[in-house]
Amino acid sequence: MFKKSISAEWLKLRNSRIWLVLITLPVISILLGSINYYFNQGVLQNEWYSLWTQVSLFYGEFFLPILIAICCAYICRLEHMNKNWNIVMTSPVPIRSVFTTKLIIIAILIFIIQIFFLILYFIVGKILGLSSQIPSETIGWILRGWFASLSISAIQLRLSIQIKSFAAPIGISLCCVFIGLGMYIMEFGMFFPYSLLSIGMGVLSQEGLTIVENIQFFVMNILFTILFSSFAIYRLKTADI
Amino acid sequence: MNTIVSTYNLSKYFNGICRVNEVNLTVYEGDIYGFLGPNGAGKSTTLKMLLGLIKPTKGNMVIFSKNFNKNRQLILSQTGSLIESPSYYEHLTGLENMRILQRLRNVSNKKVQEALHIVRLEKQQNKLVKHYSLGMKQRLGIAMALINFPKLLILDEPTNGLDPNGIREIRELIKSLPQRYGITVLISTHLLSEIEQIATSVGIINDGNLLFQGSMEQLKAKNKAYISIKTQDNNLAKKILLTEGYKFKQNNDRLIFEDLTDSHIAYLNKLFIGQSIDVIRIEEHRKSLEDIFLELTGKERSL
Numbered sequence: 180m181f182k183k184s185i186s187a188e189w190l191k192l193r194n195s196r197i198w199l200v201l202i203t204l205p206v207i208s209i210l211l212g213s214i215n216y217y218f219n220q221g222v223l224q225n226e227w228y229s230l231w232t233q234v235s236l237f238y239g240e241f242f243l244p245i246l247i248a249i250c251c252a253y254i255c256r257l258e259h260m261n262k263n264w265n266i267v268m269t270s271p272v273p274i275r276s277v278f279t280t281k282l283i284i285i286a287i288l289i290f291i292i293q294i295f296f297l298i299l300y301f302i303v304g305k306i307l308g309l310s311s312q313i314p315s316e317t318i319g320w321i322l323r324g325w326f327a328s329l330s331i332s333a334i335q336l337r338l339s340i341q342i343k344s345f346a347a348p349i350g351i352s353l354c355c356v357f358i359g360l361g362m363y364i365m366e367f368g369m370f371f372p373y374s375l376l377s378i379g380m381g382v383l384s385q386e387g388l389t390i391v392e393n394i395q396f397f398v399m400n401i402l403f404t405i406l407f408s409s410f411a412i413y414r415l416k417t418a419d420i
Numbered sequence: 421m422n423t424i425v426s427t428y429n430l431s432k433y434f435n436g437i438c439r440v441n442e443v444n445l446t447v448y449e450g451d452i453y454g455f456l457g458p459n460g461a462g463k464s465t466t467l468k469m470l471l472g473l474i475k476p477t478k479g480n481m482v483i484f485s486k487n488f489n490k491n492r493q494l495i496l497s498q499t500g501s502l503i504e505s506p507s508y509y510e511h512l513t514g515l516e517n518m519r520i521l522q523r524l525r526n527v528s529n530k531k532v533q534e535a536l537h538i539v540r541l542e543k544q545q546n547k548l549v550k551h552y553s554l555g556m557k558q559r560l561g562i563a564m565a566l567i568n569f570p571k572l573l574i575l576d577e578p579t580n581g582l583d584p585n586g587i588r589e590i591r592e593l594i595k596s597l598p599q600r601y602g603i604t605v606l607i608s609t610h611l612l613s614e615i616e617q618i619a620t621s622v623g624i625i626n627d628g629n630l631l632f633q634g635s636m637e638q639l640k641a642k643n644k645a646y647i648s649i650k651t652q653d654n655n656l657a658k659k660i661l662l663t664e665g666y667k668f669k670q671n672n673d674r675l676i677f678e679d680l681t682d683s684h685i686a687y688l689n690k691l692f693i694g695q696s697i698d699v700i701r702i703e704e705h706r707k708s709l710e711d712i713f714l715e716l717t718g719k720e721r722s723l
Contacts, residue, residue, distance in 0.1 A: 180526070187523035194511050194548075263507045266564070269471045270524040271497035419474040 184272055184280045188254075192284075197253050201288060204246045205296045208238035213303045226309045228385050231317070234300055239324060239380035241356060244373055246292065247328055248352035250285050251335035252345050259343045264420045278340075278412045282332055289328045293321045316387060323379030323396065330372040330403030337411040341418075369395050372403045422449040423485070424572055424604045425470065430479035432465050432628075439465050441628040442479070447572075447606055447621070450598045454619030455608040458717065462628040463608040464504060467576050470606075471501055484571065497525065500570040502578055506561025510550035514541055514560050517549060518567060527568045535563040538593065555586045562590065573597065575607045579614065591618055612709055626717040643707040647685060648674040652698035660695060661688075674701075 192198075212234030216223055223229035258264045267277055301313060331352070338348040352373075359373030363383065368374035369392075377383055379396060388396060425447035432440040440462040447453045457463050468474040470481060472492055481488040483495045508517050518532050536542050539559035549557065558581065565573060575594070579587040595618050597603040609615060615622060622639050624632040632639065650673055651657045657675065661668055666688070669676045680688075685702060692699050707715075 183523040183526065187520045190516060190520050190523070191509055191512070193516065257509060261507050261510065262504055263509065265473060265501070265503050266507045266521065268473055269496055269499070269501050269503075270521070271493045272524060273493065417475065420468070 180272070181276060181280070184276055185283055188280045188284045191254075191257055195253075197250065197288075200249055200253075201246065201292055202295070204242045205238060205292060205299060208242045209234050209296070209299045209303055211237045213307060217307065226311050227304055227314050227317075230300070230304055230307065230309065231314075231320070231381065231385060234303070235320070235380055235382045238296060239376060239382040240360070243289075243292075243324065243328070243380075244331055244352050244356050244359075244376060245349060247285070247289060247331050248335045248349040250288055251332060252339045252348050254281050254285065255336065255339035256345055268415070268420055274416050275412045278336070278408060278415060281336060282329070282408065285332045285336070286325075286329060289332070290325050293325045293328075297321050316381065316385070319387075320379070320381045323381075324376060326397065326400055327372070327376040327379040330400050330407065331376060333404045333407035333411065334372060337407050337414065340411055340414060369399055372400075375400055375403075423447070424449050424451070424483065425453075425606065426482045427466075427470070428480045428482075430466065430469060430481060431477050432462075432469060432474060433477045439628050440469070440476075443625070443628075443630045444633075445623060445630065446633065447604060449604055450602070451621045452594065452598060452605045452607065452619050453621045453623065454615035455606060455623050455625065456612065456615050456713070457608075457610065457625035459610055461610075461625045463610075463625060464576055466625070467501075467574055467606070467608055468503060470574060471499065471503065472496070473503065497568075498571040499574065500565035500567065500572070501574040501576075502561045502565045503574070503576045505580070506557050506564075508549045508557060508560060508564075511548065513546050513548055514552070514556075514563075515545040517560060518545075518564065521564050521567050525568050531568060535566045535569075538566065539563045540589075554581045555583065558582055558586070558590075562593070569601050569603065571602070571604060573603050573605045575605065577609055578607065579609070579611075587614075594618055612713055616709055624713065624716055631716045639709065639712065642712050643709065644678065645704050645706050647677045647680045648701070648703050648705060649677070649688070649699065650674050650701040651692055652700065656695065657692055657697050660691060660697075664691070 213230065216230050216233040223233070258267055268274070297317060300317070304313065335348055335352060338351060342348050355373045359368075359371050359377065362368050362371040363374040363377050368378050375396060378388070423446060425445060427443055427445040429442040429444065430440060431438065431442050443466060445466070455463055455467070465474060469476050470483065470488075472488065484498060486495060488495055509520070514536070518536065521527070522532050533542070536545055539562050541556065541559055541563060544552070544556060549560065552560065558578065562575070562578060565575065578594070579590050582590060591614070594605055594607065597605055607619070619636055621635050622632065623630055648671070654670070654673060654675060658670070661675070666677070689699055689702065
């Protein structure tokens with residue numbers, strides 16, 4: 180039954196323009212990053228690592244969180260329009276799965292985007308003539324970035340369920356990105372979902388995480404995801420539609 | 421008769437303002453229950469509470485003999501609904517919209533096609549809904565509500581925005597549902613004529629209060645005939661009537677009598693003429709449903 184709910188949710192994305200946005204933003208990040216890299220090869224001498232610092236700065240720090248916010252706002256906009264919450268909330272499915280199917284759909288979308296970004300990174304690296312092996316850490320950055328996206332998705336979904344405006348939750352996510360940057364610099368990054376993304380994707384530091392940090396990273400993300408998912412489910416259960 | 425829906429003291433307050441006040445609704449199996457009231461009377465709010473879309477401030481709901489809060493999913497799986505304007509994903513085709521509900525409700529392809537057939541949308545099922553006319557959207561909404569041929573169908577103003585032909589068509593469809601598919605229908609409307617034509621039971625709500633509930637016959641029994649008499653000298657006539665012990669009311673230049681038998685009318689006529697009061701008119705009136713409705717809601721406003 181849960182699988183059917185997900186496939187119903189997936190069907191809603193057909194013929195939608197969200198795919199265009201999903202593809203454009205990573206491409207822009209890669210372009211900006213690689214142009215930066217190309218013109219600063221004098222100081223950026225660490226091949227793949229240096230390229231990563233440039234592309235991931237645009238992507239992991241700005242475009243990905245905004246992309247997550249856009250996905251969440253879009254998925255909820257489909258329900259805000261034409262009072263489609265009426266259809267969703269009178270379906271014989273548990274209210275909690277109304278939320279979790281949406282979260283899973285977003286997780287799938289972000290996963291696809293992460294892989295797409297990795298492929299773009301690889302292609303651009305080859306075009307720029309990087310001769311060394313692509314570092315194995317990239318897989319970790321991509322996967323951890325995806326994992327950190329879950330807690331941000333839960334927050335953004337909670338916001339978009341309530342806020343009918345498409346732009347407002349995206350604006351909020353932009354603010355959170357800057358707060359996240361501040362938290363990261365003050366070394367409180369582990370306690371703020373938007374900084375966890377920077378940490379996970381190795382945006383500002385490519386030094387690997389220690390085992391303790393890794394555990395901390397996963398535990399914090401799981402906690403944030405559960406916390407904000409519960410807020411969202413509580414909202415769906417109690418608010419009038 | 422089995423009860424399909426019962427509510428007990430169902431109430432809803434929005435920001436402290438009462439919108440639905442202790443409503444006790446009873447809908448029997450096989451009924452077409454017409455839920456009638458002016459705009460803003462609390463019809464939609466009540467229906468949305470029955471579907472769990474709005475949470476009651478007070479009161480209980482029992483549907484299919486089960487408490488709603490404890491059996492939400494089970495009840496919803498046997499309930500179809502069309503609330504307010506029809507809901508749809510406009511970037512998808514009619515069929516794709518049906519498919520979404522099909523997956524959520526675990527329905528066979530055959531039923532999907534049958535529901536589309538009933539509302540005559542088979543030919544347009546592959547068109548994007550944003551290119552549908554309002555009437556087609558409404559019909560799609562009804563097909564979506566009917567998709568699993570539920571035990572209970574809740575329709576909120578289903579003929580809103582339809583042209584006269586469309587309205588007749590939807591009415592005929594709704595009328596046929598109880599016999600053809602064993603569906604109990606709860607339909608709200610602000611149009612008295614609509615209720616008159618299709619409902620077997622009626623609930624009248626105004627300002628959140630349920631003013632009348634009963635069968636269509638019970639409602640019609642309220643439209644008893646009355647006699648009005650106009651004379652040349654009503655003042656004198658009134659004196660005579662009082663001494664004779666008749667009960668009556670005066671409405672402009674008419675004297676209004678309820679429960680007056682033929683022999684009494686003849687007697688009064690003779691009496692007046694005997695006293696040289698010319699009788700100008702003796703008329704029988706019947707209250708229309710509209711009069712009853714206005715009496716109940718106490719408002720001389722358009723429905």
